[in-house]
Amino acid sequence: DGGITQSPKYLFRKEGQNVTLSCEQNLNHDAMYWYRQDPGQGLRLIYYSQIVNDFQKGDIAEGYSVSREKKESFPLTVTSAQKNPTAFYLCASSKTTGAGGVQFFGPGTRLTVL
């Protein structure tokens, strides 16, 4: 089955710890994205990547880091510098970032920082 997988579904961490969220896709898509979703605020873009070994900051990149070493993978690290990390994190991919780039979302990871 083609699609996007995110793991784990639920993640708990202590304050001050870095944590890495996994995102893998087998759709052969060039572009990948990370969003953060908080209640009542829709989807906010953290980082996106148009191609392997290249990525750009989105609207709320502070306290986050990413890498894109393989086309299929786009892991997100939530660092201790992120002041309010508890949220629902969604990874998405699309064939292109340009016009017509319909996005396919993974099931999400719900991160809770204690």
Next chain:
Amino acid sequence: GQQVMQIPQYQHVQEGEDFTTYCNSSTTLSNIQWYKQRPGGHPVFLIQLVKSGEVKKQKRLTFQFGEAKKNSSLHITATQTTDVGTYFCAGQGDYKLSFGAGTTVTVRA
């Protein structure tokens, strides 16, 4: 930067009634997309509108793209319990989609 506003934030609908959610962009869009997120789920693509004034239908859902390509609407007729969820519009800029805050729909049976 590009901003997409969506209203209303919440819509409580009696089963069988119609409702509309609206989306407005601060800039002209190349296209607009609509997604639906069921409770506890992830956003799923519904449709994309590209042409000025375009209207598309999916069963009881009617999507419109404004003449100026800065606004869009989603109209649902005869609401059913399966319509529960959050509907997002997303405006396409040069390199990214800008999502509205969504309209969360609940249905009274």
